[in-house]
Amino acid sequence: MTTKAISDLLPSAKAIERELIDLRRKFHRNPELSFEEAETAAAVAELLSGLGLEVRTGIGGHGVVADLTGDRPGPRIALRADMDALPIQEETDLPYASEKPGKMHACGHDAHTAILYGAAKLLSERKDQLAGSVRFIFQSAEEINAGAKAMIEQGVLEGVDEIFGLHNLPTLSAGKAGTRYGALMGSVDKFELTITGQGGHGAIPDQCIDPVVAASAIILSLQSAVSREISPFDPVVVTVGSIHGGASYNVIPERVELSGTVRTFSKSVQETMPSRLLRLISETAEAYRCKAELRYTQHVPVLVNHDDQVRHAEDAIDLILSSENRIEANPTLAGEDFSVYLQHVPGCFFWLGSGPENGAEQAYGLHHPKFSINEDCLAVGASLLAAISITRLGA
Structure with a gap:
């Protein structure tokens, strides 16, 4: 032609x-x-x-x-x-x-x-x-x-x-x-996370199990999945884009809901991310006496x-x-x-x-x-x- x-x-x-x-x-x-x-x-x-x-x-x-x-x-x-x-x-x-x-x-x-x-x-x-x-x-x-x-x-x-x-x-x-x-x-994955504790009065935290504090720690720990567990030559992003928990300034809620996305440039790395996130989330939640439920969906490669x-x-x-x-x-x-x-x-x-x-x-x-x-x-x-x-x- x-x-x-x-x-x-x-x-x-x-x-x-x-x-x-x-x-x-x-x-x-x-x-x-x-x-x-x-x-x-x-x-x-x-x-x-x-x-x-x-x-x-x-x-x-x-x-x-x-x-x-x-x-x-x-x-x-x-x-x-x-x-x-x-x-x-x-x-x-x-x-x-x-x-x-x-x-x-x-x-x-x-x-x-x-x-x-x-x-x-x-x-x-x-x-x-x-x-x-x-x-x-x-x-x-x-x-x-x-x-x-x-x-x-x-x-x-x-x-x-x-x-x-x-x-x-x-x-x-x-x-x-x-x-x-x-x-x-990049690939596109989605994760949804429920952190469950024990709610109560914000002035008496010792009688509660605070899922807000646990959720905060989990968000920070997720970044170590990128910075300390994956080669810097394999680009990965883990972003928490949504946090919902509580309805009043002086009440510790029963649970916190989070959702976010994981992006990679490698099929092999994409396949390892669900288990990596599950480990970090579960062990961090346990350290704060909370329970964590992770729902992970791989959308596109x-x-x-x-x-x-x-x-x-x-x-x-x-x-x-x-x-x-x-x-x-x-x-x-x-x-x-x-x-x-x-x-x-x-x-x-x-x-x-x-x-x-x-x-x-x-x-x-x-x-x-x-x-x-x-x-x-x-x-x-x-x-x-x-x-x-x-x-x-x-x-």
């Missing part, structure tokens, strides 16, 4: 940019949380049907899947976008801000959905350039790390040879992209890109944006359930710049209530996904 064959992709994407912006803003006004994306899915299915694609709905929750078959036989690649929003109150004051209190597209999944639709539109007009087929996966429930598993269980990867996906990055200027070989994003697919994505990025606008992405312990797809088929996940040009304005990060994107990234993202498909399937 020659450079000339995809030279018109970005101009073609720019020609439908207004449509993509309007679509993204429509989704932004009407965010839906994980496994609640019924209206978004219905809109996506209608748009894809209008392109003449074979569309299936209700896959893995509200997931939508559409297939585009080229003019000649060949492999099948998949392109994936996520659709769900977050339980965050928006603070952007944009004219198209969320109309649903307490719900916001604070991670840019509205943009991802518009981008993948744009790629589908570009590719549906270029079937004659495809020797094979493209599967468009619009996924629900990425934010709770459940959508990919649900879609895979319902066969979304059947017949798929490779998969590609992207995520917007507001700290990278629009018009740029970032790739990385190997591990790009480390996101590890495959070398061949990274090289291919980089070639497509260079053709669309030029190599000067492609960076080597830094690893992050933030997680993504795209990692689950990569356990089944080879693929590549990369960053799409969505921030202000040259850092001219403040860019709020993902999941921030003031998060927004530079909408110039929409046409760029659509053209990149289309370019990956055409160069991979072109004859």
Whole structure:
């Protein structure tokens, strides 16, 4: 496949940019949380049907899947976008801000959905350039790390040879992209912990067993799991994000509830963390005469890109944006359930710049209530996904 064959992709994407912006803003006004994306899915299915694609709905929750078959036989690649929003109150004051209190597209999944639709539109007009087929996966429930598993269980990867996906990055200027070989994003585990003591009057602690003090000691002891038990060359984060206990200033509660997350870059380290936390928590609780109940859930594995697919994505990025606008992405312990797809088929996940040009304005990060994107990234993202498909399937 020659450079000339995809030279018109970005101009073609720019020609439908207004449509993509309007679509993204429509989704932004009407965010839906994980496994609640019924209206978004219905809109996506209608748009894809209008392109003449074979569309299936209700896959893995509200997931939508559409297939585009080229003019000649060949492999099948998949392109994936996520659709769900977050339980965050928006603070952007944009004219198209969320109309649903307490719900916001604070991670840019509205943009991802518009981008993948744009790629589908570009590719549906270029079937004659495809020797094979493209599967468009619009996924629900990425934010709770459940959508990919649900879609895979319902066969979304059947017949798929490779998969590609992207995520917007507001700290990278629009018009740029970032790739990385190997591990790009961390594993995601969740733990919930109940510390039980014996409640009573705050003025008579000797007649109580204080779970608050035990919980405090446990939080500190958990950090030793990282600092003293794991090699400094194996990045790990243990974060307690929620503590609930007691209802009055002068009452020692019966129990304290904690929850948190564990992130790693190593499968072997991820597998050791449940027993390591259980030991530290149980023995520390016992030292304070309390009982501890740990509930540990492994959500998604480390996101590890495959070398061949990274090289291919980089070639497509260079053709669309030029190599000067492609960076080597830094690893992050933030997680993504795209990692689950990569356990089944080879693929590549990369960053799409969505921030202000040259850092001219403040860019709020993902999941921030003031998060927004530079909408110039929409046409760029659509053209990149289309370019990956055409160069991979072109004859």
